Structure formats: structure tokens, C-alpha cells
Amino acid sequence: MSGDKIKNSKFWPVLKPFLGIAAAVFINIFFNRLMGRFHIPLFMDNIGTLLAAGLGGYLPGIITGYMTNVVNMTADIENVYYASLSVLIAVAGSFFYKRGYFDKFGKALITVPAFAAIGGALGSFLTYCIYGFGMGEGISAPFASRLLEKGIFNVFTAQFVSDVAIDLVDKFLTVLAVFLILKVIPTRIKDSMGLYAWRQNPISKDDRAKIKKDTIKGIPLGVKITMVVALFMIIIAFVTTSISCILYHSFAMEQLSTPGITLETIRLSEVSFLAKVLSLFIGFFLMILALSVWLARYFVIYPINAMTLVAERFAYDTEKDRAKSVDSVKKLDIRTRDEIENLYSAMSLMMEESVEHMEYIKKKGEEISKMQNGLINVLADVVESRDQKTGHHIKKTAAYTRYILKSMKEDGLHADIITPEYIENVANSAPLHDLGKIVVSDMILNKNGRLDDAEFEKMKSHTLAGRDIIKKTMELAPDPGYLEEAEKLATYHHEKWDGSGYPMGIHGGDIPLSARVMAIADVLDALLSKRSYKEPYSFEEAVRIIQEGSGKHFDPEIVDVFMHHIDGIKEIADSMDKDL
Ligand SMILES: [Fe+2]
Ligand SMILES: [Fe+2]
Secondary structure: OOHHHHHHOOOHHHHHHHHHHHHHHHHHHHHHHHHHHOOOOOOOOOHHHHHHHHHHOHHHHHHHHHHHHHHHOOOOHHHHHHHHHHHHHHHHHHHHHHOOOOOOHHHHHHHHHHHHHHHHHHHHHHHHHHOOOOOOOOOOHHHHHHHHHOOOOOHHHHHHHHHHHHHHHHHHHHHHHHHHHHHHOOHHHHHOOOOOOOOOOOOOHHHHHHHHHOOOOOOOHHHHHHHHHHHHHHHHHHHHHHHHHHHHHHHHHHHHHOOOOOHHHHHHHHHHHHHHHHHHHHHHHHHHHHHHHHHHHHHHHHHHHHHHHHHHHOOOOOHHHHHHHHHHHHHHOOOOOOHHHHHHHHHHHHHHHHHHHHHHHHHHHHHHHHHHHHHHHHHHHHHHHHOOOOOOHHHHHHHHHHHHHHHHHHOOOOOOOOOHHHHHHHHHHHHHOOHHHHHOOHHHHOOOOOOOHHHHHHHHOHHHHHHHHHHHHHHHOOOOOOHHHHHHHHHHOOOOOOOOOOOOOOOHHHOOHHHHHHHHHHHHHHHHOOEOOEOOOOHHHHHHHHHHOEOOOEOHHHHHHHHHOHHHHHHHHHHHHHHO
């Protein structure tokens, strides 16, 4: 198999960390044996561990550290008892690497005392216990013996001082080697070394930071898992250590009869035994903990956080937003092959279906409102068809009303009321303003010549009749919407600014704005149209009459806007005459 084939195979993600860890263990052993070969009193067995901890993360670092000591057992069985120290160095190494301590040599130097504290100070304490509060046999032993001979130090301090001194040199050289190796490795390769196990499209670093910052009401899942695993490991450690100590003790006591073995030697050997067992456990404990957290992260925590994130960011506003949101859910591509994946699939399906459903409801809503408009317009048409002489009065007044309102918006008049939605509502309502004429008899409606007083009174009643019909319709409609404006138009379109209109005789600002606009549109069309009792006025004459009515019949502000946009009004009047 060629290199590329291996990299593309499905075993590569599993093979890669194994190879990486094996290489790191090899580096550790190689340098360590090299020191031994040349009788240099240094360990140099952490270079691979720190590289693995930095490039791969906590887990590969810890495994490398532990495995190095296990392999080194072949040289000296005592090595395995120091595995916990290698594991602690891996934890510290990963911690420092993540915070950029290995980016600059000055910063990397700061890590030396920390590593020496673990390897030297803690190591010395461990040696002291393992050797029954006595002198160890490692590479620091000759120095410690010499210090002891000087008579200033006791066994512990002599060993401690020499261990820390040797470790400071050892860890300085280790950090230097790690720093140089990291400098040589290209960034692209360094970035590809992390031991990730994404079961989805990875969440970006920024998003991960954001999730961390977001407040979780209780304890985060990662902390809970760590706590539970730690608690059980401590219980297991306590129980097994206790049992083995009891067994060891009873076994040791049987040896009391052997010459040279006293209670004191048994006590010291027990201390040594306990130190060894605890050290083994600490290394093992950290390894299991790192593995659990690592698995929980990639199989549970990250997938759940990613789902939370896309759900929070799900936008329903526009069709584009919805499509993008559904897409972002699909892009997560969570494939943990367990309950989490089921949850993801269900959530993904639910979001997709809810969006589809939403589109359907929106379409239906549009259809309903179209139908509502259509029905009302049909009603208005029926009324108009009875009134044979008005000549498309409804369509023309609606066009004028829309145009005047748009002009008012353009000129900034009543900006708080006149929104695009308001213009739409009023323009859609305009055809209904004379709806009440349905109660006026054909005889009056189509009478040739002027109406007498009684007939005119009957004619006037079309305003309130229209209002009542619309009110009834509103009671039936689930969303009356623009009918509210229709009711105002029907009721008040014959009111006058000075209060001399009908049916209420209200004046000025008391007349709803839409009705004040409608009044101008209504009169303009009446003036421009032929009636049984009059010929149509010319556009100029009609405009003059409206101007004269400013402040009397009409709202002067609206007349001003009307005059300001008179060219547009003329265009509508001309085009309507041509079209109809
Ligand atoms: Fe009317
Ligand atoms: Fe009218």
C-alpha cells in the first residue's frame, strides 16, 4: 500500500495515534538509553512524552508517559513505580503547550522548574518512600551519598537536593530539545497531529469558546463525568489498596520468624509497598480519567453543544434564513452511531419539517388573504354594477388614494401612521367605501337629474349601512386586518374638514386620516366623471375646486401634498380614462 492509500483508509484515524504514541515512546527510551550508554547521570525520558502531550493532547501524552515506564521495566522493574510522575509531566506539558508556553524559548524556560518539581521533588519523595525511608538506587544515589557524607544533610534532604539539582538540568535539556523539535516541524504537520475523534463536522475554536462562556445552569457534563469517574477510581483505589496492604501485612508478619526480619523492617517494607501501589494507581487513574473525558467530549459533549448552538442560531425570519438554518443543522453531520445520533437525526428532521410546514402555512395564509380580497372586491363590484353611471369609480378612487398616501409618506406627513402596511390596508379598503349603496334603491341610485331631499337622505345612509356590513364581515373574519380601515372609510368618507359633512358631522383631526384622503379621491373622481346632472369637469377645473375646498371640505395639509404631486395625479386620471 502506498502512503496515500494508508492515509485514506478507514484504519488510519486509529492507526495514526498508535503510531504517534509508539514513536513518542521510542524517543523517550532512545534518549534514556543513550544517557545510560554514555554513563551520563540524566534521565532524558520525557522528550517524547512532552511532544505527544503538546501535539496530540492530554491523552496521547499520558499514554506515552505511562507506556515509557512500562517498557522501561525491562531495564529495571523499579521504573514502573515512577509512571505516575511521567503522567503528571504529560498533564503539565499539555497544559503549558495549549497556553503557548512552547512558542518562545523564554516562556518555555518557565516550564523547567515545574517539570523539575514533579520529576525531582515529587520523585525524590517517592524514592524515599519506596526505599523504606532510605536511600534510592537511581542515578542520583552517588551524589546523594556524597552529600550525606558531608554530614550537613540527612538521608531525605541529601537525596532531595541531588534529585532536584539533577532534574533541573535534565528538564532544562528536555525542554530545549522539545522546543527545537517543535521549531523544526512544519505548522501544517503540527496541526494535523491533534488526537481528535470528531464524530461530526468539528466546531470552530471560537464557537467552542462561546459555548464555554455561555452559562450552564448546573454543573457542565464534562465536570460531572470527571467527578463520577474520579470518585469511582478513588473508591476502587482505596478498596484494592486496603485489601492488598492487609494481605501484604499478614504475609509479612509470617516472615517474622526468619532471622534478620524485625517489626521495623516489616514496617518499612510496608511503606515501600504502599508507595508503589499508590504511584501505580495515580498514573492509571489519570490515564482512565483522561480517556473518559476525551470520549465524553467527542461522543457526547461536542455533539450536544453543536446541536444547541445551531438550535439557538436557527432563524425563521425569511425563506433564505430558514433554508440556511436547515442547512446548518445538516452540515453538523453528527455520526456517533448511538442515541446521540438518533437525537440529532430526529432534531434535524423536526426542524426541516417545521420549516416546510411553515412555508405551507405561509402559502395558505397568502391564499386566504387573496381570497378575502377577491371576495370583497366582488362585493364592491356588485354594488358598482348597480350604479351604472359612476364609471369605474371604485378602481379610480382606490388608485388616487394609494397615490396620495404614498406622496404623503414621501413628504414625511404623519410618518408615525403612514407605513407601507397602512398604505396597503387603506388602498385595499378603498373599493369598499361605497359598499353601503347596496341598501339604496336602484331608482335613487340611477335617477336622472338631481335627488330631492328625501332621496338625498336615503343616499346619505350608505355611509352607516356600509359601516354595518363591514362590521358584520369583521366578526366573521379570523383576521379582520384591513377591514378596520374599510370601516373607517365607509363611515367617514363624506365628512368634511369644517364639520359640515355627514353622517356624524365631525371635523378636522377627528376624522380618521384615511377618510380625509378618501374624501379628496372621491370628490376628484366625481368631478372628473360624467353624471346624469352634469358634464365632466376638466382636470384643471376639478383641481381648482379641490384647492378651493382646502380647509373647508378637505384637510389643508393633504391638499398641499395633493398639489405638490399634481403631475402624478394627472397621470393616473389620464391613464384610467384610457384603460377603462
Ligand atoms: Fe360615498
Ligand atoms: Fe364614492
